[in-house]
Amino acid sequence: MWLTSTFGFRYSVILTSVIQIMGFFDKFRSGLKKTANILKTDVRDLFKSEGRLIDDAFLDEMRAILFKTDMGYDGVEKIVEEVATKMRGRVVTLEEVVATWKTKLTELMSQDDSPIRFAKSGPTIIMVCGVNGAGKTTSIAKLAHLLKSQGKSIVLGAGDTFRAAAVEQLTIWSKRLGVNLVTGEQGAHPASVAYRAVEECIATGAEVCIVDTAGRLQTQKNLMAELTKIQQSIRKLIPEAPHEVLLVLDATTGQNGISQASNFTEAVDCTGIILAKLDGTAKGGVVVAIKQQVGLPVKYVGVGEQPEDWALFNPVEFVNALFAEIDGTSPD
Known part of the structure; x- marks a missing residue:
């Protein structure tokens, strides 16, 4: 009985956390829809064929797309540098480039997970x-x-x-x-x-x-x-x-x-x-x-x-x- 109760409680907590995460993701997706749509159109234009050679022309086009989202000079240049370092001279797919962007962006956006710093005592x-x-x-x-x-x-x-x-x-x-x-x-x-x-x-x-x-x-x-x-x-x-x-x-x-x-x-x-x-x-x-x-x-x-x-x-x-x-x- 105790095991069943404990398992049920843990399952409930995990399920609640999953629902909450999905809810937050949906809110982000809704909030970022205008930005995401611009990226979708412009990024797909970068890859009109099966693959694309990573050269200076590609990096300039990529830089212009990222600037449209207002990421700022520092953020854009760090992403461009990451792609150039890892992929220059190669023919790559859209999926490979986007994966690199996402990894670098996540690194740039990292922060402590502490939404509100509550007082140790009192209000x-x-x-x-x-x-x-x-x-x-x-x-x-x-x-x-x-x-x-x-x-x-x-x-x-x-x-x-x-x-x-x-x-x-x-x-x-x-x-x-x-x-x-x-x-x-x-x-x-x-x-x-x-x-x-x-x-x-x-x-x-x-x-x-x-x-x-x-x-x-x-x-x-x-x-x-x-x-x-x-x-x-x-x-x-x-x-x-x-x-x-x-x-x-x-x-x-x-x-x-x-x-x-x-x-x-x-x-x-x-x-x-x-x-x-x-x-x-x-x-x-x-x-x-x-x-x-x-x-x-x-x-x-x-x-x-x-x-x-x-x-x-x-x-x-x-x-x-x-x-x-x-x-x-x-x-x-």
């Missing part, structure tokens, strides 16, 4: 920042939905006190998700709202506090300094907080996201990136550029408007989804 404080229109509020709702589904109790802090619409949007989401929300008067200092949100989290014994901040351009030095004040306010209650500072980037902006990431990181020591609106762009390769030039881990990607349209970033699944239209890859 975990997550601060979310980004430019106007990047998708911060929706990303916060998706993160809260995910953490609540994992059994976490949540408090949200509406730190964007300058836009009434932002508070209204977060209020709607908090009611829909069934989580507590701390707000302030319009125009109140965001640091005070952040302080009260963390205070509420401690008082109620909640496990996670997610603090929104006003959208700002990375060139607005006074507003960037305000982010530092928010951090200082939080640290009055929990010295080691915030435990995560997540930067939301709009995937449709492509390479512009790199300068945003650099400037925000200088201001508040960002710990990771949420890439929003991946489903709305043919430049999904920007994830590669961000990783190569900024070095921050990509924690999550948004692939739609609903709370469940959200995927934990996984390099292998990302690369497989990117080339799924070419080689018909399914989740490993």
Whole structure:
């Protein structure tokens, strides 16, 4: 009886994990469809015959295709160099070249598998920042939905006190998700709202506090300094907080996201990136550029408007989804 019960439990856990992996892969595949379709068309044009000689002309054509996805100079050149080193002077098939691309891309995208760094004791404080229109509020709702589904109790802090619409949007989401929300008067200092949100989290014994901040351009030095004040306010209650500072980037902006990431990181020591609106762009390769030039881990990607349209970033699944239209890859 015990063996049967144990086997059944293990089977259930394994089955759940497989379903979850397939679900994440499907979300990546859906989100990367525009990018994958461009790759499919252009890559197949590279191989109009059975095989193709790897020479300078081929490498130049390949380089142009990869640049279209917004992978960035560093990422593209490393892939081109890999193909040149392994295959120059040979006649190869599409399958051989794509396999080499995928292996190198997976290597370039590798990162620690730690989506959220939770506090060792007490509540975990997550601060979310980004430019106007990047998708911060929706990303916060998706993160809260995910953490609540994992059994976490949540408090949200509406730190964007300058836009009434932002508070209204977060209020709607908090009611829909069934989580507590701390707000302030319009125009109140965001640091005070952040302080009260963390205070509420401690008082109620909640496990996670997610603090929104006003959208700002990375060139607005006074507003960037305000982010530092928010951090200082939080640290009055929990010295080691915030435990995560997540930067939301709009995937449709492509390479512009790199300068945003650099400037925000200088201001508040960002710990990771949420890439929003991946489903709305043919430049999904920007994830590669961000990783190569900024070095921050990509924690999550948004692939739609609903709370469940959200995927934990996984390099292998990302690369497989990117080339799924070419080689018909399914989740490993």
